[in-house]
Amino acid sequence: NAGVTQTPKFQVLKTGQSMTLQCAQDMNHEYMSWYRQDPGMGLRLIHYSVGAGITDQGEVPNGYNVSRSTTEDFPLRLLSAAPSQTSVYFCASSYEGGEQFFGPGTRLTVL
């Protein structure tokens, strides 16, 4: 099992550009989520999904969109990047109520 994978590992964007962060898991977990981590802080929840076709907002959803068309994939879209979105992004997956496993992260810089 590859676990939770994320691409790319690093990305630099200019303000206003759009991009999609990819997340995939091969553990057949129904629950997937996106977090961001800013310097000196813990992770904060952006969006989550309890299964294919179902998504909901977390603590800091503004500026991000998600969709869940399959159990395996949960992409995060930045429609118009802003410097405030410079952060490290982590994807996680789990069974409902179970232990969560995190991907290696994507380090995003918005200039």
Next chain:
Amino acid sequence: GIQVEQSPPDLILQEGANSTLRCNFSDSVNNLQWFHQNPWGQLINLFYIPSGTKQNGRLSATTVATERYSLLYISSSQTTDSGVYFCAATAGGGNKLTFGTGTQLKVEL
């Protein structure tokens, strides 16, 4: 939502020393996890421990759910233990983890 607080915020140890990290939470929890974020940024699962005690090598953890705290014990610390230790919890059903701000641990020779 649930509040998660960790202490101490920073800790410096000599190799071989023992330490205890604390996590307080403001509500009853369904899930509590401890993570180690290594210097490369990777989040490593240490314990999934909504209640009780678990041990894994030099590490152990105890969660006292009725008193709303969890402790992570590191014995005979090594330089490879350096990094940030996070506690995270869910409450009220669902899988939405709330993270503490972490304990930055540095183990010196």
